Amino acid sequence: MTNVKIVEVGPRDGLQNEKHTVALATKLELIERLAAAGLRTIEAGAFVSPKWVPQMADSAQVLAALDLNAGIDYPVLVPNDKGLDAALAAGVREIAVFGAASEAFSQKNINASIAESLQRFESVMKRALAAGIKVRGYVSCVLGCPYEGDIAPYKVAEVARALYGMGCYEISLGDTIGVGTPNKVTAMLDAVSEVVPVARLAGHFHDTYGMAIANIHTALQAGVRTFDSSVAGLGGCPYAKGASGNVATEDVVYLLHGLGYHTGVDLEQLADTAWFIAEALVREPGSKYAKARGLRS
Numbered sequence: 052m053t054n055v056k057i058v059e060v061g062p063r064d065g066l067q068n069e070k071h072t073v074a075l076a077t078k079l080e081l082i083e084r085l086a087a088a089g090l091r092t093i094e095a096g097a098f099v100s101p102k103w104v105p106q107m108a109d110s111a112q113v114l115a116a117l118d119l120n121a122g123i124d125y126p127v128l129v130p131n132d133k134g135l136d137a138a139l140a141a142g143v144r145e146i147a148v149f150g151a152a153s154e155a156f157s158q159k160n161i162n163a164s165i166a167e168s169l170q171r172f173e174s175v176m177k178r179a180l181a182a183g184i185k186v187r188g189y190v191s192c193v194l195g196c197p198y199e200g201d202i203a204p205y206k207v208a209e210v211a212r213a214l215y216g217m218g219c220y221e222i223s224l225g226d227t228i229g230v231g232t233p234n235k236v237t238a239m240l241d242a243v244s245e246v247v248p249v250a251r252l253a254g255h256f257h258d259t260y261g262m263a264i265a266n267i268h269t270a271l272q273a274g275v276r277t278f279d280s281s282v283a284g285l286g287g288c289p290y291a292k293g294a295s296g297n298v299a300t301e302d303v304v305y306l307l308h309g310l311g312y313h314t315g316v317d318l319e320q321l322a323d324t325a326w327f328i329a330e331a332l333v334r335e336p337g338s339k340y341a342k343a344r345g346l347r348s
C-alpha cells in the first residue's frame with residue numbers, strides 16, 4: 052500500500068483561528084491524543100508576534116512540555132529572525148516559513164511585501180539550515196485571495212520556486228480561504244510542478260465551500276502524497292468572514308483509507324480526539340466523519 056503523509060496542523064492553524072483560546076493543558080492533551088492516534092508530524096505552535104496571534108503566545112511552553120526525542124516531528128511557524136531565536140531556544144528540530152502568492156495577503160499577514168518576506172526568509176533559512184533545522188515553506192492564497200480574488204498559477208510557482216531554491220525540503224500549497232475547485236487545483240499544480248518536484252509538494256486545503264476532499268483527490272491524482280489537515284476541522288480564517296477551518300483530518304483519513312492508501316492513523320482514536328477538542332471549544336466537530344460516528348465515551 053502506498054503511504055500518504057498527513058501533517059496535522061490543528062494545534063497551530065486550527066487553534067490560532069478559534070474564538071475560544073484553549074488552556075495550555077488542553078493543548079498538550081490534544082497533541083498527546085493526536086500522537087497516540089498515530090500522527091507523526093504535528094505542527095505544535097508559532098513563534099510569531101503575540102499581538103498578532105495571541106492564541107500562539109504559549110508556544111514555548113508547549114514545546115517545553117513535549118518529548119522532542121519521541122520520534123514525532125513538531126514543526127513550528129517562524130516569520131523572522133526573532134521567531135527563529137525563540138524556536139532555537141525551545142529546541143525545535145523543524146520550522147516552517149510562510150509566504151504568500153498574493154501581495155495584499157502578504158502585507159496583511161506578515162506586514163511585508165512578497166519580496167521583503169523572501170529576504171527575511173533567506174536570513175532565517177541560512178541560520179536554521181546551519182543549525183541542522185529542517186525548514187518547510189508555505190505558500191498561501193494559491194487558489195484565491197480574500198483581497199485580490201483569483202491568483203494566477205505562475206505567481207504561486209514563482210514563490211514556490213524561491214522557497215525551494217532557498218532550501219525548503221517541502222512546499223505546502225495553501226488554499227487559505229477554501230475557494231479552490233478541482234480544475235483550478237490541476238492548473239496550479241501543473242505550473243508549480245514545473246519548478247518544484249511533485250514529491251516535494253504538499254496540499255493544504257481549507258474547506259469553506261466543501262471542496263477540500265475533491266481537491267485532495269485531484270491532487271492525489273497529480274502525484275501529491277502529503278496533505279495538511281486539522282483534527283475536527285478546527286479553525287477559520289480571520290481574513291475571510293464565514294471561512295471555515297482546514298479540512299478535517301478524520302475526513303481525509305477516511306478518504307485515503309477508502310482509496311487504499313496507508314496513513315498509520317487510527318481513525319477511531321482520531322474521531323475520539325475530534326470530540327475531545329470540540330467539547331473543549333464548546334462546539335461540534337467540523338468533520339463529517341466524527342459527526343456521523345457520534346460521541347463515544
Ligand SMILES: CC(C)(COP(=O)([O-])OP(=O)([O-])OC[C@H]1O[C@@H](n2cnc3c(N)ncnc32)[C@H](O)[C@@H]1OP(=O)([O-])[O-])[C@@H](O)C(=O)NCCC(=O)NCCSC(=O)C[C@@](C)(O)CC(=O)[O-]
Binds near residue numbers: 067101128133189
Ligand atoms: C511577522 C510579524 C512579527 C511582523 O510584524 P511587525 O509589526 O511588522 O514586526 P516588527 O518587526 O516591526 O516588530 C513589532 C513588534 O513585534 C515583535 N516581534 C517581531 N517578531 C516577533 C516574533 N517572531 N515573535 C514575537 N514577537 C515579535 C517585536 O519585538 C516588536 O515588539 P514591540 O517592540 O512592539 O513590543 C507579524 O506580522 C506576525 O507575527 N505575523 C504573524 C501572522 C500569523 O501568524 N498568521 C497566521 C499564520 S499564516 C497561516 O495561517 C497560513 C498557513 C501557513 O496556515 C497556510 C494557509 O492556510 O494559507
